[in-house]
Amino acid sequence: xxxxxxxxxxxxxxxxxxxxxPVKLFSAETCQAVRRFQNxxxxxxxxxLVSLDSLAAKLGVAKVYVKxxxxxxxxxxxxxxxxxxxxxxxxxxxxxxxAENITDAVLISKGAKKKTGDTVFVSATDGNHGRxxxxxxxxxxxxxxxxxxxEAAPFRVAAIQNEGAEVHVxxxxxxxxxxxxxxxxxxxxxxxxxxxxxxxxxxxxxxxMQGYTTMVAEALDQIEQRGGPLPTHxxxxxxxxxxxxxxxxxxxxxxxxxxxxxxxxxxxxAACMYKSILAGDGKPHRVAGDLETIMAGLACGExxxxxxxxxxxxxxxxxxxxxxxxxxxxxRLADPIGADHKIVSGESGxxxxxxxxxxxxxxxxxxxxxxxxxxxxxxxxxxxxxGDTDPAGYRKIIYPGQTQFSI
Numbered sequence: 001x002x003x004x005x006x007x008x009x010x011x012x013x014x015x016x017x018x019x020x021x022p023v024k025l026f027s028a029e030t031c032q033a034v035r036r037f038q039n040x041x042x043x044x045x046x047x048x049l050v051s052l053d054s055l056a057a058k059l060g061v062a063k064v065y066v067k068x069x070x071x072x073x074x075x076x077x078x079x080x081x082x083x084x085x086x087x088x089x090x091x092x093x094x095x096x097x098x099a100e101n102i103t104d105a106v107l108i109s110k111g112a113k114k115k116t117g118d119t120v121f122v123s124a125t126d127g128n129h130g131r132x133x134x135x136x137x138x139x140x141x142x143x144x145x146x147x148x149x150x151e152a153a154p155f156r157v158a159a160i161q162n163e164g165a166e167v168h169v170x171x172x173x174x175x176x177x178x179x180x181x182x183x184x185x186x187x188x189x190x191x192x193x194x195x196x197x198x199x200x201x202x203x204x205x206x207x208x209m210q211g212y213t214t215m216v217a218e219a220l221d222q223i224e225q226r227g228g229p230l231p232t233h234x235x236x237x238x239x240x241x242x243x244x245x246x247x248x249x250x251x252x253x254x255x256x257x258x259x260x261x262x263x264x265x266x267x268x269x270a271a272c273m274y275k276s277i278l279a280g281d282g283k284p285h286r287v288a289g290d291l292e293t294i295m296a297g298l299a300c301g302e303x304x305x306x307x308x309x310x311x312x313x314x315x316x317x318x319x320x321x322x323x324x325x326x327x328x329x330x331x332r333l334a335d336p337i338g339a340d341h342k343i344v345s346g347e348s349g350x351x352x353x354x355x356x357x358x359x360x361x362x363x364x365x366x367x368x369x370x371x372x373x374x375x376x377x378x379x380x381x382x383x384x385x386x387g388d389t390d391p392a393g394y395r396k397i398i399y400p401g402q403t404q405f406s407i
Contacts, residue, residue, distance in 0.1 A: 003278065004367055009268060009322040010358070012368050013277055018313040020257025025206055025306070026249035031213045033100065034085055038214055040103040041084065047072050047215075049222040054338030059360035061378040063228065066333070066353060067219045068343050070387025075131055076159075076346075077297075077386040078215050078243070082195055083132035085211030086204050090191060091116050091140055113141035120145060120190040124181040126174060126296040127156030127389055128348075133193050134165035145190065149177045153296065153390035173291050175302045195242040196304035205242065205306060212246040219381060220254070231260045231381040233374065235352035238264050238273050238311070239300035243385065245307025252314055260381070263317045263372060265351050267293035271320040272303050273311055278318075284308045294323045294393070297348030297386060317372055321351055327397055329354025333384065334398050345384040346394060352382035 002014040024030075038044050048071070052064040069078040092102045094116050106112055119142040123133045130146040137144035144165035148157060152169050161167050170177050178194060182201075185192040192201065195208040223230060234251065236244035244264055251259035266274055270291040276284045284303035291299040311318075329350030333343040345353070359369040374380075388394035 002371070004371060007364050007368065010325065010355075010365070010368065011274065011320040012371060013274060013318040014371055015277060015315055015317060017257075017316065020252070023249050023252055023310065025210065026213060026246070026253045028253065030210055031217060031250060031253075034210050035214055035217060037085060037088060037102050037104070038081065038211075040105060042104070043073060046218040046222070049219050050341045050343055051226075052336065052340045054340045055332070055336065055357070056380075058337055059357060060376055061360065061374060061380055062376065063379040064353075064356065065219070065223065065231065065379075065381045066343055067215060067381070067383045068345075069215065069349070069383065069385050070344055073135065075128075075135055076389050077128035077132070078212065078383070079128040079132035080135055081214050082208035082211035082242070083129065083136045083193065086193060086207035087121065087133070087136045087140065089207045090193075090204065091119070094119065107140050117141045119143070120188070121193050122181050122185045122188075122190040123147070123193045124149075124174065124177040125160075126299060127152065127159070128297055128386055129195065130160045130165070130167075131156070131163055134160050134163035138164040145184070147177050147181045147184070149174045149299075153393060155390050155392065156296075159389070173289070174300050175286075175291075196240040196300075196302070197306045202306065205304060209242050209246040209249070209306065212243050213250040215383065216247045216250050219383075223381075229379055232377065232379045233261045233263065233372065233381070235263045235265060235356060235380065235382040237295075237298055237348060237351050237383070237385065238266050238307075239270070239298040239348075240302065240304040241273055241307030241311055242304045244315075245304065245310040247383070248314055249310050252310070257314075259314070261316045261372065262314070263319060263355075264311055264315045265319045265321055265355055267291075267295040267298040267351075268320050268322045269293050270299045270301055272301050273308065274318045274320040276303055276308060277312060282312060294347045294397070295326055295351060296390075297346075298351075319355060321355060325354040325358060326351035327354065328357055330394070330397055332357055343384055344387045344394070346386040346389050347397070349384040349386040353384070356380055356382065
């Protein structure tokens, strides 16, 4: 294990993989069941995989692929992949339907809604997850109550309300807002929908994480359909670690431990995975405080223990990044090089591309890129997990002169 000297606030820890062991949570059969259900949704379609060939040439790597989740179900983020599968399983249990027989058509039927319409889903969110929960609840004729942490972007609040949910903005940070939502579920007999596990609350986070795997499954299918070799490096941002743990778990099972190098990226002020791996005791560790970062979707101070265990054992690198890294990525994707396709990527979506560009284009990070083995043959896959979910904040970052971030 090795910690590199921080450069301009970017910290990197090189991890040691454990020998492969099966992770049944992401077995081929399970992930196929996820895709069967999501394919049953009339508005499901794969999101674009964008090949940034001009950027790859500039940076000196073979390929840079970006999975653009801004069009997913018209919700501007990937989160409904997990919400839909998790909530569908919950409702199927209430209807007495076997998991293998779950379809969207059954759940949206009048008969099903009559039996499940008294269900109230409750969740805490920085915006994207709550919108996904609200959208699924409305789809299945149920009610949603959503809690957001302090200083939530007004546009994100309105987007959740527009899906029909009851919304409350708290004076708490994200982790304490999760505790509040958990308390409200217990007091009112509501059903909590979170992608982070707690003692006695594990099945729903598992279903949600399984739902996320469709994103990486699509990306690998799209690369194979183009006849390209599979990625050598996968960059994954982490909040509680559910998305990154799900993607890595999928890769682990697909390649039986021979998966691409995986780089886990966090916001500096909420880098609970980085803190946990640095502790060296195998346990998840909490980051306390306001968790202040423009990467609202990553402002989570407590790891999901399910995701953490996968990342701990099989991620290759953990990186803590100041906000300017995602600003670099947002601006590059908004102003592409040559014939590259423009991608509208929000604050929590662009940090992977920002990190890749900085590592490859700035001599000061030579040790970091060499540690990760980023070089001419590298084939990079990153996930833009959200679009401009806060349009006003996005504009302030993208247009010069309005916001200053220095490297």
